Amino acid sequence: MNEKAMRKNRWQSVIFLLIIIVLTYWSSFITQFNFWDGLVTIPEATGWMLSNLSITQDSLERLPKIMETLVETIFMSIAATTLAAAVSLFLGLFGSNTTKVNSFLSVFARFVASVSRNIPVVAWSLILLISFGQNSVTGFLALFVGTVGFLTRAFMESMDEVGQSSVEALTATGATYFQIVSKAVIPQCLPQMLSWILFMIETNIRSATLVGILTGTGIGYTFDMYYKTLNYNAVGLVTLCIVIAVILVDLISNYIRKVIL
Amino acid sequence: MALLKVEGLGKSYTSDKKILKNINLEINPGEFVSIIGPSGAGKSTFLRCINRMVEFNEGKITFNQQDVGSLNKRELRRMRTNIGMVFQHYNLVPRLTVIENVLHGRFGYKTTMQGILGRYTEEEKERAFELLEKLGIQEHAYKRCDQLSGGQQQRVGICRALIQEPKLVLCDEPIASLDPNSSKIIMDHLKAITTELGITCLVNLHQVDVAQNYSDRIIGLNQGEIVFEGASHQLSEEQIHKIYGTKTKELIIA
Numbered sequence: 001m002n003e004k005a006m007r008k009n010r011w012q013s014v015i016f017l018l019i020i021i022v023l024t025y026w027s028s029f030i031t032q033f034n035f036w037d038g039l040v041t042i043p044e045a046t047g048w049m050l051s052n053l054s055i056t057q058d059s060l061e062r063l064p065k066i067m068e069t070l071v072e073t074i075f076m077s078i079a080a081t082t083l084a085a086a087v088s089l090f091l092g093l094f095g096s097n098t099t100k101v102n103s104f105l106s107v108f109a110r111f112v113a114s115v116s117r118n119i120p121v122v123a124w125s126l127i128l129l130i131s132f133g134q135n136s137v138t139g140f141l142a143l144f145v146g147t148v149g150f151l152t153r154a155f156m157e158s159m160d161e162v163g164q165s166s167v168e169a170l171t172a173t174g175a176t177y178f179q180i181v182s183k184a185v186i187p188q189c190l191p192q193m194l195s196w197i198l199f200m201i202e203t204n205i206r207s208a209t210l211v212g213i214l215t216g217t218g219i220g221y222t223f224d225m226y227y228k229t230l231n232y233n234a235v236g237l238v239t240l241c242i243v244i245a246v247i248l249v250d251l252i253s254n255y256i257r258k259v260i261l
Numbered sequence: 262m263a264l265l266k267v268e269g270l271g272k273s274y275t276s277d278k279k280i281l282k283n284i285n286l287e288i289n290p291g292e293f294v295s296i297i298g299p300s301g302a303g304k305s306t307f308l309r310c311i312n313r314m315v316e317f318n319e320g321k322i323t324f325n326q327q328d329v330g331s332l333n334k335r336e337l338r339r340m341r342t343n344i345g346m347v348f349q350h351y352n353l354v355p356r357l358t359v360i361e362n363v364l365h366g367r368f369g370y371k372t373t374m375q376g377i378l379g380r381y382t383e384e385e386k387e388r389a390f391e392l393l394e395k396l397g398i399q400e401h402a403y404k405r406c407d408q409l410s411g412g413q414q415q416r417v418g419i420c421r422a423l424i425q426e427p428k429l430v431l432c433d434e435p436i437a438s439l440d441p442n443s444s445k446i447i448m449d450h451l452k453a454i455t456t457e458l459g460i461t462c463l464v465n466l467h468q469v470d471v472a473q474n475y476s477d478r479i480i481g482l483n484q485g486e487i488v489f490e491g492a493s494h495q496l497s498e499e500q501i502h503k504i505y506g507t508k509t510k511e512l513i514i515a
Contacts, residue, residue: 173369
């Protein structure tokens with residue numbers, strides 16, 4: 001790179017930065033968002049949070065009930081993820097170029113994956129809420145559908161990465177389709193697949209709260225209930241429980257990942 | 262009686278370009294035959310037509326008195342157990358152990374369920390270890406394949422082919438990714454398969470000198486056609502030129 005190009009490069013960065021500043025200013029002008037006003041409210045809001053969301057003796061008494069719904073939510077997320085993983089395994093097999101049976105099934109698998117992935121989990125909850133009503137099946141299904149979409153996509157890519165070579169070799173020995181899948185494809189992408197499943201369990205525990213608020217199940221419902229009855233101390237406790245649970249699950253899955261990879 | 266008989270074989274992936282044109286060939290039991298030719302001559306495609314890893318368009322292949330082209334799925338599977346295959350990039354399952362990879366060669370004889378559960382008989386396991394010992398890699402039996410060198414991996418590949426108890430072994434450029442030393446070991450083993458076990462070998466090769474050293478017979482392929490067929494000593498400078506084209510000949514001499 002010569003001097004001229006260097007100078008040009010630097011100018012480009014300056015112009016780029018200016019554009020971003022102008023864009024920020026412009027969007028806050030349009031939305032009438034005043035950064036300074038927002039900043040001023042922070043101390044007040046923090047004060048309110050500290051005084052209202054602090055956990056009191058009264059709210060601690062509700063802990064067993066909160067724990068119960070939290071555990072229920074965690075297990076629902078795990079169940080939704082593992083069941084979705086089983087379905088995604090087959091969809092992934094049909095969709096991947098390495099293992100596809102025929103192009104019809106491949107297109108079908110990709111279609112299912114893309115539909116369920118591209119509709120956000122919040123939208124799924126609301127759609128399913130209308131059809132299934134307010135119960136835990138709805139929350140379960142919402143998580144399940146979103147997970148199938150994501151995991152199918154992820155599995156498909158892991159299987160594509162495995163490549164044709166060992167599949168070709170086993171085909172040449174006279175092995176059947178499921179022998180090839182179980183002994184050549186799965187062993188090679190298993191660590192990646194497990195890693196995706198763990199990731200999805202984490203994500204689902206987080207989204208389960210939101211799905212719960214919408215569909216009236218699990219910890220989300222508890223949160224919503226206390227919130228609407230203005231019991232803010234209990235809301236604070238629920239939030240804390242969720243945060244701790246998510247961190248714990250994160251730590252556990254990171255540990256498992258380290259062991260299997 | 263020929264083990265493999267190829268008559269008027271033709272193959273094209275697209276309608277405008279033919280990869281193989283009117284290939285006629287007979288291979289007898291116990292022969293060691295090399296196919297040489299420039300890249301893109303159709304060597305790999307030809308090899309894969311024999312066990313129908315690639316479907317051919319024209320002609321007839323008879324293997325072991327069976328018409329390969331007319332076999333249904335089950336019969337094709339049965340036939341493939343009689344044909345071992347060795348690949349340039351070994352095509353092992355890298356995350357599995359050596360012994361597991363060798364035993365994969367038995368899948369053709371098993372039901373789907375036996376294969377998935379990994380049910381192997383004692384004889385099969387013993388045979389696998391015998392083969393590993395024969396190829397000098399028994400001490401690596403429980404290592405993962407991705408920890409092995411290229412030459413060792415290729416020997417695992419040969420074991421996998423041999424445990425099939427095949428009548429024919431197809432080798433697709435078995436030494437193209439190996440250093441000269443490992444290449445010699447692999448070629449010696451392949452030669453031993455033919456001389457000691459009486460298994461026919463059909464080998465795609467890039468190296469003319471290697472082909473001349475090891476083969477009973479050499480077939481020269483250029484642009485999908487057989488341009489030379491004969492014993493190793495019949496292969497003259499001029500014929501090599503014909504197989505590889507002028508430019509390559511100059512390269513070889515240089």
